[in-house]
Amino acid sequence: MERSYWERIAPSYNEEIFDVLQNDKSGKIITAIEQVASKEKTVTDLGCAIGKWIPLLATAFKQVVATDISAKNLEIAAERCKNYTNVEYHRMDMSADNLTVIPCDVAVCINAILTDNLKKRINFFQSLNICLHDGGYLILVVPSLESKLYTNIIAHRWNVDDDHKEKIKSVEKAYALAKNIKQGVTDIDNVPTKHYLEEELQLLLTLEGFEVERIEKINYNWKTEFNNPPKWLAEPFPWDWMVVARKEKSQK
Numbered sequence: 001m002e003r004s005y006w007e008r009i010a011p012s013y014n015e016e017i018f019d020v021l022q023n024d025k026s027g028k029i030i031t032a033i034e035q036v037a038s039k040e041k042t043v044t045d046l047g048c049a050i051g052k053w054i055p056l057l058a059t060a061f062k063q064v065v066a067t068d069i070s071a072k073n074l075e076i077a078a079e080r081c082k083n084y085t086n087v088e089y090h091r092m093d094m095s096a097d098n099l100t101v102i103p104c105d106v107a108v109c110i111n112a113i114l115t116d117n118l119k120k121r122i123n124f125f126q127s128l129n130i131c132l133h134d135g136g137y138l139i140l141v142v143p144s145l146e147s148k149l150y151t152n153i154i155a156h157r158w159n160v161d162d163d164h165k166e167k168i169k170s171v172e173k174a175y176a177l178a179k180n181i182k183q184g185v186t187d188i189d190n191v192p193t194k195h196y197l198e199e200e201l202q203l204l205l206t207l208e209g210f211e212v213e214r215i216e217k218i219n220y221n222w223k224t225e226f227n228n229p230p231k232w233l234a235e236p237f238p239w240d241w242m243v244v245a246r247k248e249k250s251q252k
Ligand SMILES: C[S@@+](CC[C@H](N)C(=O)[O-])C[C@H]1O[C@@H](n2cnc3c(N)ncnc32)[C@H](O)[C@@H]1O
Pocket: 006, 017, 019, 020, 021, 046, 047, 048, 049, 050, 051, 052, 053, 067, 068, 069, 070, 073, 092, 093, 094, 095, 096, 109, 110, 111, 112, 113, 124
């Protein structure tokens, strides 16, 4: 998932990309944001795309720093949110080796650390830390590997949607799929996408200087996974992980 991928998707973003805000019917992410929000505080939206979360953030915080790797996404976000005057837009690659950021009191990062490239993920996680003031809150949402495997197991066992209609077209693809899954990378719409274990998130964030306050499931409807979910298929519903973590104070 290079910058070019996100630039290409930008014009059709709404049709192509899963909408977390619309699908989180529990409102848990909004609640988590509201719990740490204040008109005295600044917030950064890391990987803001076309700005779906900006109206909420601009209303709840003093200032919003909206960032994304894609210039086109930022253009669309700025146009959509032009009525919010307390938002600034910055093109920024959170996976870059050297990054200059505007540290904020709160950082929101919703389904943006998806790359299958390990080095880029390592850099992205390191960058989360410098985007925050000491004691600042991070609200991070990422795809769940447990949920993805659970979905695959159900699809295969009960042949749902013809077992997800998965066709592995070549030996090379089969090899890549097998190699990727060991690292939690599995395709979404044929795009290799990083999925995370709960324990992995705890470890990654602790090692980057965060204290994890809670990790919760953000549940979605089964229709987000299957065209025809079996009628008997109920809880547990598919989910992303939401982490609420606090940047530890640096030792001086
Ligand atoms: C699935 S979209 C999520 C958008 C938004 N957070 C939401 O929930 O509606 C992922 C976004 O992350 C951005 N992104 C991916 N890698 C990035 C990086 N290294 N630095 C900054 N933004 C990145 C993409 O351009 C894309 O807009």
